[in-house]
Amino acid sequence: MPESPEVQALADFLAVRTAGLRVRDVDVIEFRVVKTRERPPSTLVGARVRGASRHGKHIALTFDDGRILVISLGRHGWIAWHDDREAEPLADDAPPALARIGFDGGSAMEATDAGSWVSLGIFVVDDPADVPAVAKLGPDPADPGFSRADFDRAFAGRRKQVKAILQEQESIAGVGNAYSDEILHAAKVSPVAHASCLDAAALDRLHAATVDTVRDAIAARRGIPIDQLKAAKTAAMRVHGRAGQACPVCGGQIREFAFASTTADYCPTCQTGRSLLE
Known part of the structure; x- marks a missing residue:
């Protein structure tokens, strides 16, 4: 699942690579990703990118006419970037592209989803808060104002x-x-x-x-x-995905615990008073 550190790096990358570029074409391969049917991403053809930003786990591209393309990465979504329109296709094991936006000059970005069900969402809005999931976001620990x-x-x-x-x-x-x-x-x-x-x-x-x-x-x-x-x-x-390995702090064995439709990797010595979660 994409989380804020990686999504922030993605937003920073797109802010540099897309600034000033004009949308040349849009190809939506999986129409379920489009969440604003009355304003599909194809309406952005001809618009010029002004900047990119992050909102929680969402990416927002702002255009010169004030419209904003919000990409909700969901559980398995990501962005692939091509500098050359004729670039080699993604590897066979790469997640499928569900939408592609081409820019003047030949560069393009692809919205991909590696999940068994579509969790990616694309919105064209006037304000990021017009996306319900963005409107409901709590405070962000990355924000200098987080108190x-x-x-x-x-x-x-x-x-x-x-x-x-x-x-x-x-x-x-x-x-x-x-x-x-x-x-x-x-x-x-x-x-x-x-x-x-x-x-x-x-x-x-x-x-x-x-x-x-x-x-x-x-x-x-x-x-x-x-x-x-x-x-x-x-x-x-340090611990996530490290079940069975040694804790980097105490040397004890990291354990995995499944509960409430999720899992947790933890160190019994450091976190639970040596008790194993069951």
Whole structure:
């Protein structure tokens, strides 16, 4: 699942590569991705890109006439970039392109989706907040204005598991399954602990880990080619996807726990008082 550090790197890449380019053609291969049927992406032909930005896990391209193309990457979506219109096609094992936007000069971007069901969404709007999922986003830990008050509104006193809150986009924007595992490990908090049961010290650690993990990852991904971001993210994980390996802090064995339609990778020694989650 794309998460804010990688999506921010993607937005930065597109901001540089697309600025000033005019849309030459649009090809929608899978029409289910178009969520604004009265304003399909084909209406952007002739418009010039002014900039690119990130909203949670969503990418927004702003055009000179004020319209905005929002791409919701969903669970398995991503963007592939071609500098040459005649570039070699993607490898056989690459995710399929569901939409393609060509620009004057021959460059093009493809919106891909690697899932077994279509989670990618494309919107043409006047404001990113016209996209319901963007309108509902909570505060973003990457934002310099993210405050302890923002964090407390998301967590303090809630009778809900902290891992679920971290992934709840209405509470904290941009964090998914992988970075929630990393945050909880850094904070030494169990993924199944209820926020209302955390003492002040645990909340302090969780707040610091949330901010530091997201911002450090964004800094680490900066400048990495977009087709290498997934590999860079995987390589940087300390506990997520590392079940059976040694914890980098204590040397204990990292465990995987499946619950509530998700999974968590955690260290029993660091996070659960040596108890195994079942």
